[in-house]
Structures are given as C-alpha cells and as structure tokens.
Amino acid sequence: MATRYWVVSLPVQNSASSLWNQLQEQISKHSFDTPLYRFNIPNLRVGTLDSLLALSDDLVKSNIFMEGVSHKIRRQIEELERVSGVESNALTVDGVPVDSYLTRFVWDEAKFPTMSPLKEIVDSIHGQVAKIEDDLKDKEHDAVCLAVRDLSDLVKSEDIITSDHLVTLLAIVPKYSQKDWLASYETLTNFVVPRSSKKLYEDNEYALYTVTLFHRVADNFRTSAREKGFQIRDVEYSSEAQETRKQELEKLMQDQERLKSSLLQWCYTSYGEVFSSWMHFCAVRVFVESILRYGLPPSFLACVLSPSTRNEKKVRSLLEGLCGSAIRQVVKAIAHWKAEDEVGGGMVGLAGDADNYPYVCFTINLV
CATH class of the missing domain: 3.30.70.100 (Alpha-Beta Plaits)
Structure with missing residues (x-):
C-alpha cells in the first residue's frame, strides 16, 4: 500500500476525458510505475470570489489539523495493538481500506449536501473531526486514570x-x-x-x-x-491495608484491560470517520484552489497519483506539460509577484500555496 499521495488538478482546455486520456498515456509511457486515479469532485457552490479567498486562507491550517488527528488516532491504535498483543488490522472506512477509499473517492451527499455553502461544509467537516479529537482526549484520560498504579508500595x-x-x-x-x-x-x-x-x-x-x-x-x-x-x-500508610489495596489493584488492572479493548474498537471506527471527513475536505480544497488558480466556470481534472521518489521530477514535468501555456505564464507571473512581495511585504500568495507549479497540487500522507 502506498502511504504518500499527490492530489492534483489540471486545467481543462477542451474536454476532461481527452485530458485524462493524455495523462494516462503520458504516465504509462514515461512513469508506468506511478499509480494514477481520477479524484471525483461534485459540483459545489462557488459563492463569491471574496468568500473563496477568505476560505482559502484557512484551508492549509485545517488540513494540517485533520491530518494531525488522523495520525494521532493511528498511533494510538498501533500502541494499543502492541501492548495488548493484538494482531494489526488494516484500517478502513466502512470496511474499505483507507488507500482504496482515497483512490476511489465518492462524495457522501447525505452527510455533506453539495448545495450547502462551501464554508458551511468546511465548518461541518472541521467540527466533526474536532469532536472526535475531544472524545479521544477524554477516553485517553479515563484509561490513564485507571492505569495509575497503587502508590502505597512507593511510600x-x-x-x-x-x-x-x-x-x-x-x-x-x-x-x-x-x-x-x-x-x-x-x-x-x-x-x-x-x-x-x-x-x-x-x-x-x-x-x-x-x-x-x-x-x-x-x-x-x-x-x-x-x-x-x-x-x-x-x-x-497502613500495613493492614496492603491486602485490600492488592485486591483493588487487581480490579483496576481488569478494568484497564477492558478499557483498552473498548478504546481500540473506538479508535478503529473513529479513524475511519476522521479519514472520510479529511478526504471530503481535500475535495473542497481542490475545488477552491482550482477556481482561484484557473478561474470560472470550474473546468479542471482532479486526480490522485503516487509517484516513487525517483520519479517525482519526471511526473512533475509531465503534469506541467499538460497545462496550457497561458496557465504557465500566469504562474510565472505569480511567482514573480510573490518574489517582489517577499522584499516589499504585503501580497498573499494564490490560494495560500507556496509551491509555484502551474497546477494545483498538495500531498496526503497516510502515516
């Protein structure tokens, strides 16, 4: 299973299907070992340019937060499996392995209606992940409190x-x-x-x-x-109380094992919920950044790739070649403006993206 993916969008000049065919052909010819998938994004409400710009300022921070919660739960699962001697299970979203969920992503309309304003969708996603993080802290605290050893033998x-x-x-x-x-x-x-x-x-x-x-x-x-x-x-401190404390400790250890098992099952489920929310957020991010990069009406091809380290430069060159010359000139101009602004100070980069590629691209690290 690949653990590092690029989510990319390319500007569509003629038709998305012809661009997809070109991309598949180029990858197959020059970097055939790079997995490539369509990333299906529904028609979302655009709103105003000001609202998109305001939203884009928070997208990178929100992504860091969601990725962090995902990794935190994954680490908790690995630790619980290790100390409990439980065989590691493949992490899933509703029974689907997380890598497959990403590469075959389908928007959940019932959970996040596409007619809702983009900010409302982002706030809803962020709120769900934040609640799960709070629940994790509470459950970890409960487990730690039970795990506190009897102190009488230390005094x-x-x-x-x-x-x-x-x-x-x-x-x-x-x-x-x-x-x-x-x-x-x-x-x-x-x-x-x-x-x-x-x-x-x-x-x-x-x-x-x-x-x-x-x-x-x-x-x-x-x-x-x-x-x-x-x-x-x-x-x-009482020597007569030692036997009572021993019995209490045995009960605490039993309760601790029960809590660990319960926490592990909760983490399996919650990881899937966080990962699903994170992927919906990534879809919104692609949509917003593509419009800010390419303009209206929305016309772009979104895909997911997982190039090997040795092929990254080659794949970037292929992606850039599939962007129109006009787009490349715009991005060069943006890079020039940003360079000048770093000297003078003031202008915010396009869609908050620090990378001057002529296409939208960000990385998803599963671990």
Missing part, C-alpha cells in the same frame, strides 16, 4: 506526616513539569510547609512527590494544583 512510613494540624499529600507531576512543581508548590495556597516536597518515584511519564500542609487548606491546594496540571492523591 514509607517516614514519608508521611499526619497530626491534628498537618497532612501529607501525594502529587503526581508530569515529568516535564517537575521544575514548575518545585518552583510553585509552596505558593499554591497558604500554610504549605516550606521545602516539604520530596520526590519518591519517577517513571517515563510522571514523578511522585510528597507535600505537607495544614489540614484546613488541603482542598484549596488540590484545586490550585489541578489547575496547573498536577494530580493530588491522598494516601494512608
């Missing part, structure tokens, strides 16, 4: 101070935040015992610290610590 009796007025709490501090903890814990509330924090344990992600303070400010301390990203836990 000795001499680490704990308990009296009528004083109490010792345990702080779970992200490893990268230890300097922040040491610099701030004494001021999170009043009546914290100075220099009372002692590190008991550290792993790859967290460090465990004690802190001693007056009973009456413990709740305030917990609240202030939580706002800064520190988890505060109570602990009562």
Whole structure:
C-alpha cells in the first residue's frame, strides 16, 4: 500500500476525458510505475470570489489539523495493538481500506449536501473531526486514570506526616513539569510547609512527590494544583491495608484491560470517520484552489497519483506539460509577484500555496 499521495488538478482546455486520456498515456509511457486515479469532485457552490479567498486562507491550517488527528488516532491504535498483543488490522472506512477509499473517492451527499455553502461544509467537516479529537482526549484520560498504579508500595512510613494540624499529600507531576512543581508548590495556597516536597518515584511519564500542609487548606491546594496540571492523591500508610489495596489493584488492572479493548474498537471506527471527513475536505480544497488558480466556470481534472521518489521530477514535468501555456505564464507571473512581495511585504500568495507549479497540487500522507 502506498502511504504518500499527490492530489492534483489540471486545467481543462477542451474536454476532461481527452485530458485524462493524455495523462494516462503520458504516465504509462514515461512513469508506468506511478499509480494514477481520477479524484471525483461534485459540483459545489462557488459563492463569491471574496468568500473563496477568505476560505482559502484557512484551508492549509485545517488540513494540517485533520491530518494531525488522523495520525494521532493511528498511533494510538498501533500502541494499543502492541501492548495488548493484538494482531494489526488494516484500517478502513466502512470496511474499505483507507488507500482504496482515497483512490476511489465518492462524495457522501447525505452527510455533506453539495448545495450547502462551501464554508458551511468546511465548518461541518472541521467540527466533526474536532469532536472526535475531544472524545479521544477524554477516553485517553479515563484509561490513564485507571492505569495509575497503587502508590502505597512507593511510600514509607517516614514519608508521611499526619497530626491534628498537618497532612501529607501525594502529587503526581508530569515529568516535564517537575521544575514548575518545585518552583510553585509552596505558593499554591497558604500554610504549605516550606521545602516539604520530596520526590519518591519517577517513571517515563510522571514523578511522585510528597507535600505537607495544614489540614484546613488541603482542598484549596488540590484545586490550585489541578489547575496547573498536577494530580493530588491522598494516601494512608497502613500495613493492614496492603491486602485490600492488592485486591483493588487487581480490579483496576481488569478494568484497564477492558478499557483498552473498548478504546481500540473506538479508535478503529473513529479513524475511519476522521479519514472520510479529511478526504471530503481535500475535495473542497481542490475545488477552491482550482477556481482561484484557473478561474470560472470550474473546468479542471482532479486526480490522485503516487509517484516513487525517483520519479517525482519526471511526473512533475509531465503534469506541467499538460497545462496550457497561458496557465504557465500566469504562474510565472505569480511567482514573480510573490518574489517582489517577499522584499516589499504585503501580497498573499494564490490560494495560500507556496509551491509555484502551474497546477494545483498538495500531498496526503497516510502515516
């Protein structure tokens, strides 16, 4: 399976079918090992030029966001499969492998009506992906909370101070935040015992610290610590409680395995939803950038290619050759204007595209 694709649109001079035939012939003749597919984009509402320009400013940022969420869920799947010993499954969208979904893309009219304004479609796509990302954070947090180990075996009796007025709490501090903890814990509330924090344990992600303070400010301390990203836990050191804690830990481990399995199944489904939304967004992006590049009415051929690294220059040359000379001159002029603007400052590049190709092109990285 290829993991890196170009999404390209070429200006149509006569007919899309004849241009497609030319492209197939050129690729077959000069770079026959480059997979080539049509990328079918429906007739979308154009709106005004101002609305397209405003939308184009956000397209690159939105694409980075969606790609990032896709990769985040993929990495979570790989990690869950690794720690659970589950055989890796091919990622799919409604049962279709993701690479096939991309190369045989079909717009989902029921999900994203083409009569809706483009901005409304983009906002809807972005909102769905953002909600899935939020859900992932919540589910990861639940899994992490259950995974927090029993702390009693890390605490000795001499680490704990308990009296009528004083109490010792345990702080779970992200490893990268230890300097922040040491610099701030004494001021999170009043009546914290100075220099009372002692590190008991550290792993790859967290460090465990004690802190001693007056009973009456413990709740305030917990609240202030939580706002800064520190988890505060109570602990009562008691040898008699060890057996109870052991049983609790066994239950937590069982719950953790159940949550991992549930999270993995959720990730499989959510990855497909994010990938589908991302591909619909790419279709909108091709449409917008093609109009801004080639003008109205919309007349372009969109396709997906996956050239090998050694053939990239050759394929780019073939694509450029299929663009009309007028288009090439326009892009050269744009490149000249952008070069001048980099000196003087002011003009925004066409469709936010930093590459001065005479055709629309951007990359999709599946991993």
